[in-house]
Amino acid sequence: MLIEARGVTMRFGGFTAVDAVDLDVAEGRITGLIGPNGAGKSTFFNCLAGDYRPSAGSIRFAGREIAGLTPESHARLGMARTYQVPHTFTDMSVGDNVMVGAFLRHRRTADARRAADAVLERTGLAGQARHRASSLGTAGRKRLEIARALATEPKVLLLDEALAGLTATEIQAAITLVRDIHRSGITIVIVEHIMEVILSLADRVTVFHHGRIISQGTPGEVTGDPKVVEAYLGRSLERQRQRAAEASG
Amino acid sequence: MARFVLAVAIAIALVFPLVFSGAFYERVAALTLLYAIAASAWNLIGGYAGQVSVGHVVFFGCGAYGAAVAYSEWGLPPIAGLPLGVGAAVLLAALVGVPTLRLSGHYFTMATVALAELIRILVGNVPVLGAAVGLMGPAVPRSVWDLSFTSSLPYYYLFLAVLAGLLLFTWWMERSRMGFYLRAIKGSERAARSLGIPVGRYKLYALMLSAGFTAVAGALYLVMVGFVDPDSGVGILLSVKMLIMAALGGAGTLFGPLIGALILVPLEEISNSLLGGQGSGVTFVVYGGIILLIAVFQPGGILAMVAGWWRKS
Amino acid sequence: MSPILLQVIVGGLLLGAVYALFSSGLTLIWGMMNVVNFAHGDFVMLAMYVAFWTWAIIGGGPLLFTPLAAFALAVLGVVVYFGVVKPVMGGPMLAQMLGTFGLALFLRYSAFWAFTANFRTLPEDMIPGSFVVGGVRFEAAKVVAGIVALLLTIGLHLLLTKTRLGSRMLAVSEDRQAAMLMGIRPDRMQAIAWALAAGATGVAGALIATFFYVSPTVGETLAVIAFVVVSLGGFGSVPGALVAGLLIGVIESLSAFWIGAVYKDVLVYALFLVVLWVRPQGLFGKL
Ligand SMILES: Nc1ncnc2c1ncn2[C@@H]1O[C@H](COP(=O)(O)OP(=O)(O)OP(=O)(O)O)[C@@H](O)[C@H]1O
């Protein structure tokens, strides 16, 4: 296993956002995390990526204990991430954003530039390389975050809702990109709300609810699990009712 | 185009004091360059890394007092105190930087405020540093190494050379890994860390470099003016000037601080010579107003504004 | 303990209560919207001038000028929020700092220009008299200032933690979006926070003016003290500011007593730098 999380727990004050989660991520696979809003997916991601130090539990990455290491050492070890709310460097150009990632493995500017150009090409951002990052829309920013993360030449890429807020065509393009990255040998962990995306991309799916894992398996197994249907459908039915109420009221 | 502008600017800088000769012009021109050096040094940490220091005068003071002490204590030419001043500045920078740069930017800014106050009180009470009276450089030059000239012209060219060196260094840094890292840190520390940047360490490097270059400006100040006291060496006004020049021209750009200095120094010198130097209260009101307006309407400074027009037309 | 030492300590505690009050305003704004008001000391200075001029022009005493200063500063706080803070809040950090820092210079030197650099003082007998308890002598002005400040600081804390208004303000500071969904108007809450913070500062300034000189630059020193108090107490924590304020007050009086008035601030600033090294989150704060 590339990542082995055991009993990972994250508490904020008295509130437990992630509660004793065990999760294995197999090398070379796409692992999906789903769950309703506030289930603790992003918090768990932040523990994996070193943004948070878990209150308890252990996380092994390629056999090495990484819980409590800084985010920068996570990056150096080969773990890259994107954010649910993009954190692009808005004052810099798109190309320079990617350069920042490329400098992790290439000290010299010319080498980093070459590596960054290759990533820009691959992610379809080469045309906008000289534009300021702030000129990009949501889809562009999310793509840029992926490109920047990719430029650090990671073993595993953690994507937190990289497709949320995108239009249908943009989603298709993003799915193609994720598949392409995966084919190049990078393990992927992806959080996603849109069921169809997870079902078409992931090899294995883990379902979070109230900070715990309630189901795990292939996409087919998980969608058939009554607990998931309850957690999810309950929500979506509720949402539909709300929408209906809003429409009529 | 950009190259052409740069070539013209360099040509003007080289011949300016020869065309506009006269003690007043030469002095103002030399001072402009001196402040441009200090503001460009501030720019390394405040502009590129986005960590606002309002206590940079402390580092300037290290340079000025280092040079003064080299003469008053050991009878050396003032410029021989440069290493002492730079060393002290870098040491102080580490002292405030190590604990605060790990934290959010506000801590750093407040620590620089406290450091500046602390040093100002101390300097005013330490006899070796001349206490409240201050220290003098050599009254008459004993050798060329005292760098004591009656005309401002030699200072002008000396400062021009130092500024050119600093800008060249900055230009190189902008294009190196460090430059990218500093701008990334300014953009988002969290994202910077996730890309493997040791954020605290890079901020500290930037601060130490910035402090060292600011101390150089301080030593040059003493060499030219030949006198330093707590007000001129470690007074708050100077911190404000460095910050406002960089912000007005464009913080985090290569030429921003120089442009700020080109506008503000002549303005102040001319208004002082017209109003008889009594306007310092008003000067601050105007400075405060300018900073406020920049912050609210044009955080990028003049260069960003010009770049905006450029893109539109 | 000798009576003189006791007197020094009690004096420090009373002064510390005033420090706590004007630092509460700073900590409230910082905690709520992650903005440091570098003009905070100048707010105190303006309040002191309100007190002085109220007395000088119409002869009003503390019962008039204290509420007046609170009101004037609260209005100023709201104006500053909408005019300076709100426009720069979403922007880069540099703009945020320049905003309030520019404001500080502007206020300080406008006062310099308008009121000159002269030190001004309210008459000694503004709050007259002094009394002796157990061999320790108290000046009434400082006792009144200390007690009022203490009560107001506690009141501010209760307002923030125990009332509906307080919990709405907290909601905005934790999650603006969510608060909006709950029907809270963030702008209004933040403007109220500025009014409260500046108003508290106004009271503190008026109280200080009863026993301390007024000058345009008096805020400079006071601001650094407020920074020290806030960082020692932990950013955003009013109880922290209270404890830290009392502590700083005592340290100041003791060091003025033992090593001389010139160095009393040196000790405070040095303490600040030491705190940053060993416990940057302060006594009560979290990072
Ligand atoms: N820094 C924090 N402090 C306190 N509570 C937090 C913090 N971060 C998250 N939480 C809480 O933890 C819970 C899980 O949040 P998280 O963001 O991990 O959910 P999520 O599964 O990513 O949801 P979404 O689908 O909305 O992104 C939520 O109830 C949230 O309010």
Ligand SMILES: [Mg+2]
């Ligand atoms: Mg999330």
